Amino acid sequence: MATKRVVVTGASSGIGAATVRRFREQGWAVVGVARRADRLAELKAETGADVFTADLTRQADVDALRDYLAESGPVHALVNNAGGAMGLDSVEDSRTEDWAWMFEINVLAVKRVTSALLPLLRDGIRMDGGCADIVTVTSIAGHVAYLGGGGYNAAKFAAHALMEVLRLELNGEPIRVIEVAPGMVQTEEFGLVRFRGDAEKAAAAYANVPNPLTAEDIAETIVSSVERPAHVNLDLIVIKPVAQAAPTRIARGPLTPKD
Incomplete structure (x- = not known):
């Protein structure tokens, strides 16, 4: 069987980079997509993955990605991982431009890339059989609201709805739509972006x-969901650390049984 190819967005760090590594370990051909060419070059040297520099908030960049993929071989899976949060301000006090950024990267970019690559995913099915996969990394913030969540809740709820509707629209085609909704994941950049570079605030969230x-936990979940038998669709995977019962219900200190 021909090597399958997956496209992973937000591949320059965190969950995206870990997902590229995991797919490569499993023998997949991978195209990692992100804005930062230097980070992508390092990932390519490390893993042997192909890379493509693009800002997914720009339609011209997404079109260029589509054309590159169409010319370079079939596509069998897409992982929409690019995203992020900005601020923890109230709805009243938060900045509209922060909300706009969160909707652009968490919702509209997913729509742009999914729309552009769906024809290529169908071509991959026709060429190699089996099924195609669209995996989108959302968040438990897209299922449970919390104080300070405001724009991030709204964006991730929208991304969740997008996946729900897409699954309905693609019913009858061998295309699986998978949503992975992580809870607290400690990565090097998520908190820094949310708190505008304040490393102390970012670290305090995990203290x-x-x-x-x-x-790596999320990457393993993504890859294993795609590698399930073709007739099995894991519609929604919610994954949290044991210490986290809900977005704001987090145990701090050792986990111990009650007396």
Whole structure:
């Protein structure tokens, strides 16, 4: 059987980079997509993955990605991982431009890339059989609201709805739509972006939390969901550390049985 190819967005760091590594370990051909060409070059040297520099908030960049993929071989899976949060301000006090950024990267970019690559995914099915996969990394913030969530909740709820509707629209085709909704994942950049580079605030979110999830945990979940038998669709995967019962219900300190 021919080697399958997957496209992973947000591949320059965190969950995206870990997902590229995991797919490569499993023998997949991978195209990692992100804005930062230097990070992508390092990932390519490390893993042997192909890379493509693009800003997914720009339609011209997404069109260029589509054309590159169409010319370079079939596509069998797409992982929409690019995203992020900005701020923890109230709805009243938060900045509209922060909300606009969160909708652009968490919702509209997913729509742009999915629309552009769906014809290529169908071509991959026609060429190699089996099924195609569209995996989107959302968040538990797209299922449970919390104080300060405001724009991030709204964006991730929208991304969740997008996947729900897409699954309905693609019913009858051998295309699986999978949503992975992580809870607390400690990566090098998510908190720094949310808190505008304030490393102390970013670190405080994870202070004394026993074993928050890692990027590798989410990558393993993504790859294993795609590698399930073709007739099995994991519609929604919610994954949290044991220390986290809900977005704001987090145990700090050792986990111990009650007396």
